Amino acid sequence: MHADDLTATAELLCAAGLLEQGCVTPADALLEPWARLHGVVAAIEGVAHVDGHALALRLGLTPRFPGRLPTVFVLDARLHGRIPHVFQHGHVCYQEYEGVLLDRYQPVAVAREALARAVETIRRGLTGENRADFIEELALYWPGAAEGLGFFAADAQIQPILRFVLPWAGTFAFVRDRAQARELLVAPMPLRVPEVMAPLEAWFDDTVTPGLYIPLEDVPRPPDPFPLGPWTRAQVAQLIRHNLSDGQRRRLEQLTRGLKTRSTFVILRVPRPRGGDHLVGIRYDDIRGAHPLARATGSATMTQFRVERRDPGYLVPRGGGEPPLRAKRVLLVGCGAIGGHLAGELVRCGVGHLTLVDPDVLRPENAYRHVLGAPSLFVLPAKSLQLAAEIQQRYRGVEVSGLAASIEDALDQGAIDVTRYDLVLSATGDPNVDRGLNERLHRLEHRPPLLFTWLEPLGIGGHALVVQRSSPGCLDCLFTPHPLDASPVLTNRAAFAAAGQVFTRELAGCGNAFTPYSSLDALRTAELAGRLAVEVLGGRLRETLLRSWKGDGAAFHAAGLRTSPRYEMEASALERGGADVVAAGCKVCGGR
Amino acid sequence: MTILQTEFNKFNDAIRLGWDNEEARLRERRDAVIDRIRERMGGPSFSHFNQGSYELRTGVKPVNGDYDIDVGLRFNTTRSEWPDPVALKQRVVDALSGYKVELRRPCVTVYYQRRNEPLYHVDLNVYVPAETEGMLHLAVGKVGDAAPLKEWRFTDPLALGAALDTTFAADDREQCRRVIRYLKRWKDSNFPAQGNAAPKGIGLTAAALQWFTPARERDGVANRVHHDDLKALSGLVWAMLAHATPRLVVKLPVPPHDDLFRRMSEQEMSIFVAKLGELDEGLRRALADADEGSASRTLREFFGEDFPAVTSSPTARRIGAIVSSGSAG
Structure with a gap:
C-alpha cells in the first residue's frame, strides 16, 4: 500500500476508535529509530486500558499492510524489557507471523484484532501469568551476539567440550572432542595427506579453548527480577546452580577444579517449558583464581553470546526427521537414480548410519536423472564413494560410508555383515541381483528387514516391497506364478507393464541399452521407498508389504506398450499397499 | 495338492468345437440343408436359429467322429393349421429328397456319411409359434405313431442359453462351459453311444446350471482371477451324486420341465450313478495327489487320451527363461 494510502488507513483506524484519544502519529516521529527498524510508514497512537492501567500504545503500519501484521508498541519505557514479549522501543511481539492467514480485505478488522492480542500479551505480562515465557524464549532475551556453531551432541550429561576457530568460516566451532574438530577441518579437503593434515592440526592447537557443556535439568522459574541487558556473573551462577541435580552439581565441581587457562566458556542447555531447548553461551576471560563457576574466590570478565546449532539432535526434528532414527543403521545397495535420492532422504529423515554399496562410476548419460548430476571431468570415483562424501560433507554428525563393490562380492568377501544393520535397502533395479540378495538373506536366522525398490519405464510407476520376518512372503513370491495360472510366464506379478514386452532402448550399439525413465520417476519411487523405510525403522510397520505408485501411462501407451491387469487397480489402493505378497510354491520362502 | 489347470486348458482346447474347424464345416452343411428346404418346400415359410450345444457353445468333438448340429425351424403357421405335427415334419423330409434323412420322433435328422461311417448329422427341430410371446411348440412324433405320441409340445429351446448367461458372470460362465x-467328453468316453445308456448332453448341461459353483482364486498382487477347473468339476460331480437318491433327476429349467434323464432305465441309471461315483472318487484322488504325473494319469482314465499326460517337472513347462524385466533403479 502506498504511504498516502496508509496514512488514510491510519485515519480510518483512528475514526474506528481502536484507541482512546487516538490520533495519527506525526510524520516527523516516523523518522525515529523505532519506525525505521520496523519499516513503519504510518501509525496511530492513543490509550488502551489494560488490567486497570491506562497505557499509551502505538500501532504501526508497514507498506505491506494488511498483507502483513501491524506492529504494536508500548510507549511507557518502564515496561520495555520488563515483561515477556516486550522488546526494544516497546515493540510487542504478540503474534508469530509464521502460519498466520490475514483477511487482506478488512484492514480495520486486522488492526483491531492485532491490537487486542497485543493488549492481552501486555496484560499477561503485567499480571505475571506468562513469566515462564522468559525461559520459553530465553535465546531471544539472551544478550550478546552469535559467536559460533555448535556441533556437539547436546545430551543430558555435563561434559568438557572444545572451542576452536573454523578457518574458512571465521567463526568459532563448539565440538565434542578433537576427533570431531578434525572431521570439520578436513571436510572441504579433497586430499587427506599428511601435508594437508599437519597444518590443520597445528591450527587447531593454536585456536582451541576448553570449556564446559552444562545441560540444566529444568528451569521452573526465571530469575526474579529477570535481568534486562547483560547478566551479572552471580545471576548466571545462580541460574546454573539452582537448576542442577545433586549429581550434576558434584560433577560440575569436579570439572571446574584446577582450571589452568585464563579463558574458558560454558554452553548452557536450557529446557523450554513447552518442549525443546535453548543453547546459550557464556565466555569468561581474564580469569584469576578459580573457575568462575567453582565455589572458590577469583575474578573474571563475563560475556554472554548465542550459539547457532548444527547438532543433528536439534536439526533433525527441526527438519521433520525422527530423532530415534539416529541410532539406526541402513545398508543401501545401489546408488543409481533411486538410490541417490534415497540416500539423501534417509539422512534427512534422521537415519544416523548409512552404508552405500555400488561398484559403478557415475556415467554422463545419466547426468539428468542422478542426484549427483554430471561426473567430474578429472576423477571418476564410484557413485557409492562420491555420494557418501557429498552427504557426509552436508550432514555433519551422520556416519556415511561408501563401498565400491557389488553386493555379491561384498558379501562373499565378508566386507559387509548384514546382521549389523537395522534395514537392508536395495535400489539396484536389477531383479536378478535383488532375487539373489533376497535368497541369501532369507537363509539367515537374524536378518534385518529387507526393502526392495524399483521402477518401470516411461513413468508407468514404481514399487517398494519390504520383507519382514514376522509375516510371510518375500521378493521371490512376486516372481512365482499363481498355482492356478494356466499359462505361467516369468514375470514380476507386481508389474504394471504386461509381460512379454521389451522395454530397453539403445542409443548406440552393444552395452548401451537403457531403460527410459525420468528423474521425477526415480524421485517418486525413492519417496515411496523412503517412507516405507522410515515406517519400518520406526517400528510402526512390522509386516511384509508391497506399495506402488502408478503414473498416467501416457508416454508408456504412446510407445505402443501394454499395461497389466494390476495397472487397472485404484492408485490409492496401490499406494496404501497390500500384504498379500506371499505365493504358495515360492522357491525361497515356500510361501511361509 | 494338484491343480493341473494348464492341462485342463489344453484338454478343453482339444475337445471343444472351434469356430475355425469343425464348426465351420457344420455351418456349411446346415446352410446347405436350409437352402434346400427353402427351395423345395413351397410353404409355409420359416426362419431358423441355432440351438442345443452349438448355441450354448458347450459342444465337444465326438469320440466316434459323428459331429452334430441342432437347428430350429420356426414356421410361420399355427397349430390349428397343422393339427398333425408329423405332417409338417414330413414336408421337411420331402423337401430333402436325395439326402439321407430320417423322420425321428423329436426331429428330422440329415446324415452325412463316408463309407457308411457317420461324419456329420444335422438335427432339424420343427416349431410353430406359441400364443405366449417368445415360446414355441415343438413338433413331436413320427410316422406311424399313435395319436397320443404325436403332439405340439410347449417349449422354449433358447431358455437354457439365457439361463447360463444370467446365472454366471463372464469368466465363471466360461468355466461352467x-x-x-469335460463331463460330456467323460460321457462319450465311458458310455455306449446308442440307446439311452449314456446320460444326455442336455441333462449334464442342466445339471451344471443347477449345481455348478465356480472355483477360482484371486491373485491380489497381479489383480487377476485364476480358475481351478479340477476343483469346480469335482464339486459339480459331488453335487450330482448327492442328488442321486437313487435316481438323478435333472429337470429342464424351462417348460416343459421334463426330467432329462427320464428315459434311462433303472439299470442304466444305476450304472450312470455308479460311474459318476467312480469319477467323483477319481477326481478327489487327483486333487489330493501330490504328484502331477500320476494325477494326470488318473484323469486320463476318465477323460481319455485328449487329457495331456504330465511327464516333465512343472518348472520345465514354464516358457521364457530370459525375458525383458522392465525394472530399473
Missing part, C-alpha cells in the same frame, strides 16, 4: 465339456 468348460466343465460341461
